[in-house]
Amino acid sequence: VFDRGLRASYMRHVYDFYKPDLTSEYPFVDGKLSIQCYLSALDNCYNLYKKKAEKKGVKVDIGYFDGMLFHTPYCKIVQKSLARLVLNDFLANPSDSKFESLSSFKNLKLEETYFDKDVEKAFLNFSNRIFEALTKPSLFVASQVGNMYTPSVYGGLVSLLISKNIDKIAGSRIGLFSYGSGLASSMFSITVTNDYSDHSLLRRLISNLSSVKPLLSKRICVVPEKFSAILDLREKNCHKAPYEPTDDIKQLFPGTYYLTKVDEMHRRSYSRYFGTILNGNS
Structure with a gap:
């Protein structure tokens, strides 16, 4: 079920990825701006989500989630996005003992870090185990078929559901970040039912997804x-x-x-x- 009252949205009018030529199926892309827009939207949505949760008496950081899924134009930006959430957590509470190894970054301004390679490397390394646990299982479909645009975050949800044992999925809280260029974005979360009995809706849902991996393995290979x-x-x-x-x-x-x-x-x-x-x- 959707966690009510926590959805956080962020929108801007920006030409990062757009299709002004209707005679062509290809977009105009400002690659650097597109990355900055994606990460900025992620920052804004995450911090608004945290504020909404705080009003309900809930403190949110990356440890609040059992899974964290993202819009996936390509897989590397997903790993960077997970690291970005950890960066946000760090800047919100740099004195936390778990961040001791990152103390040299405590005076950073978030909006100045989009293309800072030292920051990126440090937080990718620090968050790697978190990425492996919360996000990597959601990249199965994306790693096989590439960018699906609108459904990519839901492809991530499918990937997560078919990549873990049902007892690990039941009762879990999953965060999702959805993004569209131009731009519009939202972060929300779902809590999975605890019921995974033989005739439960959760078991039926996962059973209906059992064809995903076999169908992908039957694709036709061409030169x-x-x-x-x-x-x-x-x-x-x-x-x-x-x-x-x-x-x-x-x-x-x-x-x-x-x-x-x-x-x-x-x-x-x-x-x-x-x-x-x-x-x-x-």
Whole structure:
């Protein structure tokens, strides 16, 4: 269930990653600004979440969570984000004995640390065990398929649920940070039910996710040249109308929805494939 009254959101109008050219499927990206915006949004959401929790009489630091998940454009920024939360905790209470090895950073200003490599290295090293325990299990899907944009944080939740034993998931508190360029962001948390009996909703949910790893293992491997050709074809036909795809649908997994045609008014029609995948499994 969602932890009520704790969701923290932060928004700004900024051109970090945007699509002004509607004839292209590719965005304009200001890479350095995009990283700064992501980390700034994370700082603001985390500190607002902590303030809301404090009003309820709850003190929050990274140890409050049993799992911490992030929007995942790429996996390395997720590890840096976890370290960033620890940096926030440190600056809020630099005299805490557990931060003794970081005391030389106590006079930092948070807004000046986005690209400070010494700070980044120190807090990545300090938080590595926390990352391994709270966040790394959430990166399974992202490490296999890359950036999914909007659903990436929920792909992280799926990854966490299929990467741990159910008794370790039951009763846990999971923090989630969701982000969209432009920008809009939120941090919220969920508390998992303690009930993992045979017919519980939690066990049913995890059972329904049991196909994730097998499906990923059945993907079709192609040489780089063919993959590039597929991308070139996609780019060439992205805005074409009328258009009817000619690809072999037998390469699709059973149950996949696929585009059948685009008419002269750009109206799209879809069908669903129920056949057999190439390796013979239905």
